Amino acid sequence: AQKVTQAQTEISVVEKEDVTLDCVYETRDTTYYLFWYKQPPSGELVFLIRRNSFDEQNEISGRYSWNFQKSTSSFNFTITASQVVDSAVYFCALSYTGANSKLTFGKGITLSVRP
Amino acid sequence: GAVVSQHPSWVICKSGTSVKIECRSLDFQATTMFWYRQFPKQSLMLMATSNEGSKATYEQGVEKDKFLINHASLTLSTLTVTSAHPEDSSFYICSARDWGDSSYEQYFGPGTRLTVT
Numbered sequence: 001a002q003k004v005t006q007a008q009t010e011i012s013v014v015e016k017e018d019v020t021l022d023c024v025y026e027t028r029d030t031t032y033y034l035f036w037y038k039q040p041p042s043g044e045l046v047f048l049i050r051r052n053s054f055d056e057q058n059e060i061s062g063r064y065s066w067n068f069q070k071s072t073s074s075f076n077f078t079i080t081a082s083q084v085v086d087s088a089v090y091f092c093a094l095s096y097t098g099a100n101s102k103l104t105f106g107k108g109i110t111l112s113v114r115p
Numbered sequence: 116g117a118v119v120s121q122h123p124s125w126v127i128c129k130s131g132t133s134v135k136i137e138c139r140s141l142d143f144q145a146t147t148m149f150w151y152r153q154f155p156k157q158s159l160m161l162m163a164t165s166n167e168g169s170k171a172t173y174e175q176g177v178e179k180d181k182f183l184i185n186h187a188s189l190t191l192s193t194l195t196v197t198s199a200h201p202e203d204s205s206f207y208i209c210s211a212r213d214w215g216d217s218s219y220e221q222y223f224g225p226g227t228r229l230t231v232t
Contacts, residue, residue: 033219043206045159045223091158100147100166101219103210105158 002027004094006106013082014114021077021109023092029053034068034075035093035103045091051075082113118142119211121224128199128231136194136227138209144189145211149221150182153206165192189214199231 003026013019025034036048049059051068059066063080079086092106118141128134138148146167151159165171165186173179181203183195192211196203206228210221 035220037223042225043208043228044225045208047220047223050220095219095221097219100164100172102149102161102164103159103221107158110156 002094002104004092004104004106006092006109008109010110012112016081018080019082021090023075025073025094029096031097033095036077037091039089084113084115087113117222119222119224121209121227125228130200130231131198133195133197136207138192138224140190140211143213146214147212148186148192149210150194151208201231204229204231
């Protein structure tokens with residue numbers, strides 16, 4: 001069985017602060033994908049990143065960075081110099097490979113960035 | 116590329132009526148589509164997986180006769196909520212997987228907000 005745990009439920013920061021969103025996963029598969037999605041108040045899911053289980057390289061995209069550590073089964077997401085527009089719910093998700101493979105979502109973290 | 120649309124974006128219906136939600140892949144062929152339900156302040160819960168031309172596979176606890184899913188073409192899947200009740204009010208999101216994409220990524224539609232009065 002697969003499981004994604006996002007222990008933080010709500011985080012509030014002041015603009016320009018850095019913030020890290022934690023994600024811990026469980027799976028018996030050796031090959032899998034990890035995802036982060038952003039869901040702004042409009043409701044539409046915005047894809048942020050996909051990471052293959054064989055690729056443990058950290059990734060940086062602008063103010064966003066991701067730290068993937070298989071040893072601790074974690075895939076954490078850091079926003080540097082947060083902005084009000086970053087306020088949203090962020091979901092971490094896990095999928096095994098295969099045509100009908102399902103996405104298992106964490107419960108989500110509500111991030112509020114105050115001006 | 117990889118755009119998924121949903122129609123309608125929001126709908127209000129009376130208790131006891133049925134409502135159909137469409138999910139379309141606009142620029143790719145989707146052999147597999149997924150339907151999720153999201154209650155306020157909760158995560159997405161997978162309702163069913165549908166493959167083009169075959170019956171949908173429902174998750175445990177989802178009523179097949181209440182949530183009818185049809186995936187008649189490679190670009191269209193529909194979810195019909197039959198005899199809707201207020202507790203069916205929710206945000207319904209579909210996603211589609213590109214037949215030619217080996218990454219197994221799901222592309223999400225913008226969601227449909229259903230309110231049953």
